[in-house]
Amino acid sequence: MGSSENVPPPPWRKARKPVQLKRQLSQDLIVEAGLRILDAEGLDGLSMRRVAQELDTGPASLYAHVANKEELLELIYDRVLGEIQLADPDPARWKEQLREYAIECHRVLGSHADVARAALASIPVGPNALRIAEYVFGLLIDAGMAPRDASLAVDRIALYITGDAFEGSLHFGRMRATGLGLEEYFKSFVGHIESHYRALPAERFPHIAEHVDDLIADDGRVRFEYGLDLMIDGLAARMP
Amino acid sequence: MGSSENVPPPPWRKARKPVQLKRQLSQDLIVEAGLRILDAEGLDGLSMRRVAQELDTGPASLYAHVANKEELLELIYDRVLGEIQLADPDPARWKEQLREYAIECHRVLGSHADVARAALASIPVGPNALRIAEYVFGLLIDAGMAPRDASLAVDRIALYITGDAFEGSLHFGRMRATGLGLEEYFKSFVGHIESHYRALPAERFPHIAEHVDDLIADDGRVRFEYGLDLMIDGLAARMP
DNA sequence: TTTAGTGGCGAACAGCGTTCGTGTCAAGTA
DNA sequence: TACTTGACACGAACGCTGTTCGCCACTAAA
Numbered sequence A, B: 001m002g003s004s005e006n007v008p009p010p011p012w013r014k015a016r017k018p019v020q021l022k023r024q025l026s027q028d029l030i031v032e033a034g035l036r037i038l039d040a041e042g043l044d045g046l047s048m049r050r051v052a053q054e055l056d057t058g059p060a061s062l063y064a065h066v067a068n069k070e071e072l073l074e075l076i077y078d079r080v081l082g083e084i085q086l087a088d089p090d091p092a093r094w095k096e097q098l099r100e101y102a103i104e105c106h107r108v109l110g111s112h113a114d115v116a117r118a119a120l121a122s123i124p125v126g127p128n129a130l131r132i133a134e135y136v137f138g139l140l141i142d143a144g145m146a147p148r149d150a151s152l153a154v155d156r157i158a159l160y161i162t163g164d165a166f167e168g169s170l171h172f173g174r175m176r177a178t179g180l181g182l183e184e185y186f187k188s189f190v191g192h193i194e195s196h197y198r199a200l201p202a203e204r205f206p207h208i209a210e211h212v213d214d215l216i217a218d219d220g221r222v223r224f225e226y227g228l229d230l231m232i233d234g235l236a237a238r239m240p
Numbered sequence C: 001t002t003t004a005g006t007g008g009c010g011a012a013c014a015g016c017g018t019t020c021g022t023g024t025c026a027a028g029t030a
Numbered sequence D: 001t002a003c004t005t006g007a008c009a010c011g012a013a014c015g016c017t018g019t020t021c022g023c024c025a026c027t028a029a030a
Helices: A027-045 A048-054 A059-064 A069-081 A091-111 A115-119 A127-142 A147-178 A182-198 A206-210 A220-238 B027-045 B048-054 B059-064 B069-081 B091-111 B115-119 B127-142 B147-178 B182-198 B206-210 B220-238
Strands: none
Touching (some): A027 A069, A091 A115, A127 B206, A147 B147, A147 B220, A182 A206, A220 B220, B027 B048, B027 B069, B027 B115, B069 B127, B091 B147, B147 B220
């Protein structure tokens, strides 16, 4: 923005048309509006028409700033990645820091409902994805991990985080669709699974039938961290 | 089909209407047609209209046998799971068998292009999903793993497999969209990533810039098995 | 022979991503 | 100051989607 926009025009000049103020429409505005809709209405609610409506314009106008819906989703995704906070790297504490990064990343993806659904679909080459990759990769390298292992580790941990967040977003979507609250939905979902398991013939599914309680015991957070720790422990065993 | 259809009708009886022979249309037929289309044209090509066309009928007819598209996808998914071959469980070799199962599952999901995209979306309660869950869960339990750990392990391994297969299906979709062959696509993709990495400013991304070769070294199979082994090793460490 | 009921399915609805062509406005030039 | 230029906004339309309604043909029972 120029610095002159707050200076009133000289009175002897005819007042210009009511100053555009509405003819802005930039990529940033579109991405922001898209994220707002994604948070409020989910991925199913995010259409180009809906974004245009949010900006008081027609859908065709968006295509001057964004190639297509897929690109818009990638832009939104990288914007969300920008919210991820990274501690100063301390290679001596690589296990803790890797764990913290994963949980932080998972938290951010989860806090924006359906963004994870777009995450898996996009190849992460945005500036924020790179910033995060450099952080995690550097952390492992500086901790002494072989570059090849560090490379694979970054890739696999990212896949795991995104996959879990994606699965979570599907539940969130179902929850929204049914209109239930988070608690209600969760109870009803687990209840369905439980009764389904209990109705199974014990002779054909002996192990499942015997351990139904264990199968439905843990919630999403415990599951996520369990799998994460599996991977981190595996990595620690490979550390020279 | 009845056995009488090849016998010509007695001439004194009015010729019946050309025998239905077309008025079959069952859920199985629909699922099969859907899978055929999924394999040939990908998830984007799979529409209710397309399935109906394949069966020489209109889209409305499908809804008598299938609630909606989501249910159709779940049915297709469970049908694909039926192709997974499981060795007789031998708890003493649980690590090898868990690994073999994961690779077999990954292979089957990968051989049906986009089915993994439907996999993550559906809650697996179909008969084949249960058969597999019972197998893996039982294998770990009988190997001596605590039921709570075994439950988490089954869940996490399944998520990892499906997540990776899903990612692979996205690449496959892009490959189809660009019209390139598998080799060409892969080379062009890795080439893009490589040149993108090499163009990064080394002062801001020192680790990435230094190890580009390691970052683009491994293909999908190596990556998948690396992450799988991370998890299996982590599980082995938790085995009492 | 009549009746009841089942299931196939044409047509339509509301919505989607995307494109084309036109309209309009701001800045640059004479 | 008047005119040209070029970029952007966007209404309207195209071809597609999942799904529903209501009519129709047909089978099976009465």
